[in-house]
Amino acid sequence: MNRRASEHIPRLRRPSPSTTAEPTLTSYEAPHLPGIEEGRAPGAPDAGTDDTIDLPAVDSLDWSALTAALDAEGVAVTPPLLSPRACEEVRALFDRDDVFRSTVDMGRHRFGSGRYRYFAAPLPPVVLALRRRLYPPLARIANQWAERLDGPRFPGTHEELAAACAAAGQLRPTPLLLRYGAGDYNCLHQDVYGELTFPLQVAVMLDRPDVDFTGGESVFVEQRPRAQSRPVVKRPAQGQGLIFAVHGRPVPSARGWSRVVLRHGVSAVHEGRRHVLGVIFHDAP
Secondary structure (H helix, E strand, C coil), rough: CCCCCCCCCCEECCCCCCCCCCCCCCCCCCCCCCCCCCCHHHHCCCCCCCCCCHHHHHCCCCHHHHHHHHHHEEEEEEECCCCHHHHHHHHHHHHHHHEEEEEEECCCCEEECCCCEECCCCHHHHHHHHHHHHHHHHHHHHHHEEEEEECCCCCCCCCHHHHHHHHHHCCECEEEEECCCCCCCCEEEEEEEECCCCCCCEEEEECCCCCEECCCCCEEEECCCCCCCEEEEECCCCCCCEEECCCCEEEEECCEEEEEEEEECCCCCCECEEEEEEECCCCCC
């Protein structure tokens, strides 16, 4: 969801979509999580209810298998999280201006080609439900990774993470809906918005590959120290989720554990339209 960077350039930080400024380059090494020590902040943007949303597939995920896949590749494919009908309903939101806070034209910012829209608060119930219910097991994985890399720990619920983001001045929700048409693509990037960054995110495929669109594979490139970059390509079916590292993950090394950098993008769509729901757990400044 932003501009291409060569292998040696520091990871990219996505600019505020409410401005037209070019994206800035930054390195990301957070020594702590601002806001968590200060406790819950009032007015966190995660407010809302998900009580009416039934997501049985989320509640029955095999987290042992998903954790193993994440440790092996930095990417894991889930069974379908949303039904075809739910995918259709989320996809239809793209044309409703009232549920979004901003829209980004990727070509304008040299992020690729296509558009994505950030949801406004309060989030649609299904998006909020996915955010809240996927977060606790992902937080356990994130804390395992943090222990291996001597990094910051994360709270157990998404409400607590949202409060920590609010205390750190990160008040804008980051879940988004992406639309690609024929010829559209997304350059390799990382979704780092502020100092408080949760290290895992989820992308849910809303269309049927080879029926609603062709091409448009999900591409991941892992850069290991003193080694050539390793590509990983995934092609989820409708409703399936991709869980992947936001900016890096631990891998075994001769000295214990080392951090490798991961970037993600989308290859060109050949025909049709491709819609994806992006569930990012930290909020933006």
